[in-house]
Amino acid sequence: MPEQQPTTGPAAAAWPARSVDWQDGAIVIIDQTALPAEHRVLRLTTCAEVVDAIARLAVRGAPALGVVGALGVAQSAARHSTNGRTDEAAVRAEADRIAHARPTAVNLSWGVRRALARLPEGPSAVLDEALELLATDERTNREASRRAADLVLELTSRRPLRLLTHCNTGRLATAAWGTALGTVRELWQRGAVAEVLACETRPLLQGSRLTAWELAEAGIPHRVCVDSAAAFAMARGMVDCVLVGADRITANGDVANKIGTYAHAIAAARHGIPFVVVAPESTIDPSLASGAEITVEERDGGEVTSFGGTRVVPAGCATFNPAFDVTPADLVSAVVTEERVVTAART
Ligand SMILES: CSC[C@@H](O)[C@@H](O)C(=O)COP(=O)(O)O
Numbered sequence: 001m002p003e004q005q006p007t008t009g010p011a012a013a014a015w016p017a018r019s020v021d022w023q024d025g026a027i028v029i030i031d032q033t034a035l036p037a038e039h040r041v042l043r044l045t046t047c048a049e050v051v052d053a054i055a056r057l058a059v060r061g062a063p064a065l066g067v068v069g070a071l072g073v074a075q076s077a078a079r080h081s082t083n084g085r086t087d088e089a090a091v092r093a094e095a096d097r098i099a100h101a102r103p104t105a106v107n108l109s110w111g112v113r114r115a116l117a118r119l120p121e122g123p124s125a126v127l128d129e130a131l132e133l134l135a136t137d138e139r140t141n142r143e144a145s146r147r148a149a150d151l152v153l154e155l156t157s158r159r160p161l162r163l164l165t166h167c168n169t170g171r172l173a174t175a176a177w178g179t180a181l182g183t184v185r186e187l188w189q190r191g192a193v194a195e196v197l198a199c200e201t202r203p204l205l206q207g208s209r210l211t212a213w214e215l216a217e218a219g220i221p222h223r224v225c226v227d228s229a230a231a232f233a234m235a236r237g238m239v240d241c242v243l244v245g246a247d248r249i250t251a252n253g254d255v256a257n258k259i260g261t262y263a264h265a266i267a268a269a270r271h272g273i274p275f276v277v278v279a280p281e282s283t284i285d286p287s288l289a290s291g292a293e294i295t296v297e298e299r300d301g302g303e304v305t306s307f308g309g310t311r312v313v314p315a316g317c318a319t320f321n322p323a324f325d326v327t328p329a330d331l332v333s334a335v336v337t338e339e340r341v342v343t344a345a346r347t
Helices: 047-055 062-079 088-099 106-116 123-155 180-189 206-218 227-235 261-270
Strands: 003-007 020-023 026-030 039-044 161-165 193-199 222-225 241-244 248-250 255-258 275-278 324-327 334-336 341-343
Touching (some): 062 123, 088 106, 106 123, 123 241, 161 180, 180 206, 261 275
Parallel strands (some): 241 275
Antiparallel strands (some): 020 026, 248 255, 255 324
């Protein structure tokens, strides 16, 4: 079991500034399974703890997974080094377990690979690399958010804006700041946001549990809606722009993101609403030609058959529980990274 540091009272005072951090050889994360009811910090020190935290979404969100993956390899390299010698095979085996803890977000294997590339130089070099990824994550997200905010203001005319978002792409999903939700923060700081509609994001409620929590923390006006209310909100003229993150973007611009994203993209296209994806360059996977090649994680049916601890599906009923879907490039107005704005067919 990872060491737990429960906190009580208002979160901001007692919490680490970063959602993922490094302290005395431990990976320190905010336990995202416990929010918003409980404010809990976990210290991960073993490979099993890292893999478990990733698999059960105690730490989640593509950029956060990249950083945790790299730090996990750094811990492994330190554990398997004695007297100036590193058992590289042991480190590579643990790195492989971490990289495969979840399959869809390319950032996880990217972070692991970045750290592993320094293994021949020894454990300190591996840690340096992981800490570099941790340090750059916030800068990257802020730069992508600035570019995305500029673009959103170009693509829309109404002020202030009514924005719709899905899942959680904020400081919890990254080491700090966020991607799509970072863009919301940036627009809010520019005085350009009237309201955010946060889709609840069935089945694990990253939108209502985490995004609403972050928006409240930042003082940004918001409402939570069920995922299936999004198209109706667009039809009623309540949404000026849809902003989402990504777990993997293929060479042709297809975007894997939290299940439900594709439906929002279809609805946005139907209503002529810009659909903007904000993600770091590390989420782009040029090795895959299109979204058809993406491995989409399918999660346990228990996430669907129960709600709030109550069984809501007849006993024995089978489930289909993909954690992600793929939005085709032609439904995406633009993908914005820290380096560029890639506009596709729809704009
Ligand atoms: C900046 S986070 C981008 C994506 O990782 C996010 O939208 C998402 O789909 C996360 O899914 P999750 O299953 O909660 O890890």
